[in-house]
C-alpha cells in the first residue's frame with residue numbers, strides 16, 4: 001500500500017538539494033579545533049551540510065558518549081564561518097530543545113531510536129510547530145514498517161522537510177559489513193512513500209573506509225537522493241567510529257570519481273531498468289551466499305554420516321524433501337519443473353560435498 005506523506009519541495013531550505021545531496025563531517029564533535037578544521041575542509045569541497053554527533057549512542061558504557069551541549073556552540077561557529085547548514089542526532093526531547101536553541105538546521109533520529117516508537121513519538125511531539133529538517137535513519141533491525149512508522153510520526157507532527165537515511169541493519173554472525181545494506185529495504189521504502197528523499201550512509205553500513213566508494217556508487221546507481229559520509233581530518237585517531245571515517249581528501253576523491261547516472265524517466269518514483277538490474281544482482285548474490293551456507297551444512301551432515309557409518313543417499317528423506325519443496329515453491333508462484341530442476345541440482349551438489357567429506 002502506498003503511503004502519502006506531506007513532503008516539502010526542498011529537503012533543506014536555503015541550499016541546492018539536487019542529487020546527490022552531500023552531507024559530511026565527523027562521527028562526533030570532539031574538540032572545537034577538530035570540528036572547525038573538519039568544517040573548513042568539508043566546506044572547501046563545496047559541501048553545504050555539515051554533520052557532527054553531539055550525543056553519541058554507544059553500545060557499551062564507559063566509552064566516549066559525545067561532548068554534549070558544549071559542542072552545539074562549535075556547530076554555531078561552523079554555520080557562521082562556513083555558511084554550511086549543520087546536522088546532528090537527537091535521541092530525546094532534551095536533545096531537540098538544545099539543538100533547536102542553538103540553531104541546528106537538520107536533526108536526525110538515530111537507528112537505535114527509530115526502533116523505539118515511544119521515543120520517536122516523544123521527539124515528534126516536541127517538534128510540533130517547528131520548521132526544521134528531520135532525517136529518520138532506518139531502525140537497526142530490517143523492518144520497513146518500523147521505519148515507515150517513525151516517518152509517519154514525525155510527519156504527523158507537521159515536519160514536511162523530511163527524509164530517510166539508509167544506514168544498514170545489524171545482523172548476527174559474519175558479514176563483510178558492519179551493518180548489512182539489504183538494499184531491497186530502502187527500495188521498498190521508496191515504493192511505499194514515493195517522493196521521500198532517501199540518503200545513503202555508507203559509513204555505518206561499511207564500518208571500514210575501504211568500502212565507502214563502492215557503496216556510494218551503488219547508492220547513486222540506485223538513484224538515492226544523497227550521501228552522508230563520516231569525514232574526519234585524522235580518522236585513525238577519531239574518538240568514535242575511527243575505522244570507517246574518511247579524510248576530506250578521500251572524500252574529494254570519491255566525489256570526483258562517482259559516476260552520476262542520468263535518470264531515464266522524469267518521474268522520480270518510477271523504478272528504472274538499472275534499479276531492477278541492481279536488485280537482481282543483489283538478490284543473486286544472496287542466493288549464492290545461501291547456497292554456500294547450505295553446502296557447509298551438507299558437509300557437517302557428511303561428517304555425521306561418516307562418524308555413524310551411514311549411507312550418503314537417504315532416498316526416503318530426499319523424496320519427501322523434494323515433494324515439500326515443490327509444494328512450497330508452487331505456493332510462491334514458481335513452476336513445478338523449475339523447482340524440481342533446481343532442487344535436483346542442489347541435491348547433487350550437496351552429495352558431492354558430502355562425498356568429499358566422507359572420503360577425506
Ligand code: PEP
Pocket residue numbers: 027053056057089109110111112137167204
Ligand atoms: C551516527 O550517525 O554517528 C550514528 C550513531 O548513526 P546510527 O544511528 O546510524 O548508528
Ligand code: MN
Pocket residue numbers: 027028204230240241
Ligand atoms: Mn558514527
